[in-house]
Amino acid sequence: MRTVRRTTNRVLMGLAGAVLFGAGGSVLMGGLDLPAKWHFTLPGGWPWSHPDDVLLSDHNRTRWTGSGWWWPVVIAALAVIVLLLLWWLLSQFRKHRLNQLLVDSGDGEGARLRGRALEGVVTAETEALDGVDRARVLLTGRRSEPRVRAVLALAPHADPGAVVARFADEAVEHARGSAGLDELPADIRLRAVKHRAERVS
Incomplete structure (x- = not known):
């Protein structure tokens, strides 16, 4: 899921960048009157080819405003764009939790194990390690x-x-073995616990 999301982000960013770069370059070329200064001709019908050109003419801006369908369509299109952008933004921060995982039961059919159950086991074993005050484990x-x-x-x-080594060799390895997985990659973040200073009399 992370790979798909990363690929989608790169494609969307690339397309947005290409569109903005092309539009900005066209406007800049016309605004600076580069065809006349550099002595080249743009294709026929090219927009924004002279400094006096406008992005939207009066005719284009008011072409359909008298039609009854115009404003509902504009509002609906803008609402869809806003919702898509919000969905894309929220998806960047959403942690895709794994609800179930497939376990090799040895009969060729397999079984399903609840992700929260395995998370709970790994969390309990991790918090039992020396040096670990608290642990939060998530399956993705x-x-x-x-x-x-x-x-x-x-x-x-x-x-x-030592904590990282024991976490990998014990908690993660036990979870991998119990679920019958060939491998179980782990991403670990360490934080220091801040304790309040106490006054000693």
Whole structure:
């Protein structure tokens, strides 16, 4: 899912950039009167070829305003564009949680395991590790190719390297083995726990 979202973002950004670059270049070329200064001719019907040209003529701006369908169509089109932009914006921050994952049950048919159940097991085992104060574990990816995203709050005495190694070798490895997965990639973020200073009398 992350790969699809990343590819979609790149395609949309590329298309938007190409459209803005082309439109901006056309307007700039006409505004600076580059065809006359650089002695070249633009194709027939090319918009914005002279400094006196306008982006929208009076005829184009008022062409359909007298028609009853014009303003409803404009408002509906703008509303659709706004909704699509909002959906795209919200999708950037949404964490795609994996509700179920496929488990090899050994009978050739497979079984489904609730993602929250595996998250709970990994979280409990992680918080039992020395140096981990709190843990938040999330399963993402596809049902056949899950990934672990974990945020670990470390205690003051924790050794980050040792915590990461034990998390990978124990909590993640046990989850991978119990689910019958060939691999279970993990993304780990470490945070330090801030404790209030206490006055000692």
